[in-house]
Amino acid sequence: MILRNFAVRLSVPKCSTSTINSSSRTFSYRAPHLFPAKPRRPIQPKAKVPPPKPSRNSSIPTELKFMGRWSKSLEQLTAEVIKNGKVVLFEAPSQRSYIWSAYGISAVAFAWVVNVSTLNFGNDNPAWQKPLFNGVCIAVSMMAAVVIGRTSRLIKTITAVGSKGQVNIEIKVRSMVPFRKPYTITSTPRQINFARQLPVDPRRVTSDGQLQPITMQVSFFKSPLKAVSYLFFKIFLSIRRVFTQEDFALVEMQGKRGTYRIDSNGSISKLLWALGNTPMETQK
Numbered sequence: 001m002i003l004r005n006f007a008v009r010l011s012v013p014k015c016s017t018s019t020i021n022s023s024s025r026t027f028s029y030r031a032p033h034l035f036p037a038k039p040r041r042p043i044q045p046k047a048k049v050p051p052p053k054p055s056r057n058s059s060i061p062t063e064l065k066f067m068g069r070w071s072k073s074l075e076q077l078t079a080e081v082i083k084n085g086k087v088v089l090f091e092a093p094s095q096r097s098y099i100w101s102a103y104g105i106s107a108v109a110f111a112w113v114v115n116v117s118t119l120n121f122g123n124d125n126p127a128w129q130k131p132l133f134n135g136v137c138i139a140v141s142m143m144a145a146v147v148i149g150r151t152s153r154l155i156k157t158i159t160a161v162g163s164k165g166q167v168n169i170e171i172k173v174r175s176m177v178p179f180r181k182p183y184t185i186t187s188t189p190r191q192i193n194f195a196r197q198l199p200v201d202p203r204r205v206t207s208d209g210q211l212q213p214i215t216m217q218v219s220f221f222k223s224p225l226k227a228v229s230y231l232f233f234k235i236f237l238s239i240r241r242v243f244t245q246e247d248f249a250l251v252e253m254q255g256k257r258g259t260y261r262i263d264s265n266g267s268i269s270k271l272l273w274a275l276g277n278t279p280m281e282t283q284k
Contacts, residue, residue, distance in 0.1 A: 074189055074274040081162045089275070090158040092266040095174070101238040102151045103178075109144035113137045150242055152176035153260045155251065158272065160189075169275070171253075173260060187253050192275045195259050196250035251275075 080087050117137055154174040161168050167189055172182045241247065250259040 077160060077189065077271045077274045078167050080271060081160050081167050085162055087160040087269065087271060088157065088267075089160055089169075089269045089272040090155065090262060090266060092154070092156050092263050095154060095263065097234050097238040098241060099151050099154075099174075099178075101235060102147050102242045105239065105242060106144040106148040109140050109147070113141050113144075147242055149176075150245070153258065155260050155262050156182050158262075158275075160271070171260070185253065185256070187255075189275055191254040193252045194249060194275070195252045196248075 077087070116133055119133075151174075156172040156174050157170075159170045159172075161170055169187045169189060169192060171185045171187065173185060174182050245261075247264045249262045249264060251262055252259055
């Protein structure tokens, strides 16, 4: 029995001890050794491209208060500019009394500050008197700076000009420096907006919608008392306007900081209303 089992074991072929692997598995196992992979490059994040910023000189309005404004008056303005080539929309009156009144108030205020700041209070006065005068001097100096700043950004003329098939608005602004030529700002009708409505006396409105300037000339040789009285009244009115800013309309322009001022006592065309929403406000 033992010999038979031994003979059976010898007759059975010996199996291979190597592992049986499929060709695909053997290839995938040896592939990294046969074909070494290239080192991976770090993935760099894509740079974010910022959106293009609109140019200040662009004719397309980008701010909300300048968008979506189109009126029949603007169409009439365009047709008038195409027909005539140039249309004067606004012409300021003589503002010499207003400007010199502001300069005079500022000069008096600064002179008072210099005079008070050089006073010798002495040792007999209370200790609180000198700080009080210093505070008053600072307040008066700030008031003088504000008053002299009221002479800046006064619009002299507004003219609509045709250029390259479109309407441009040329605005001449008075310089705050005396005896200096006004500088010009070029814009488009849709880039101008009235921040404050323009007060207008209804007695100045003509039949065709124009506004006549306020002109009153009194001859000194014919009636000297009346001329002197009118001169003092004009100076008093100019001083009051320096502080109250009455009869002025505020104008905003896209790409420009701050506001510019229009004197409603000048010559105004009815086509000026195309530049704002409702700039006309009737005085009672």
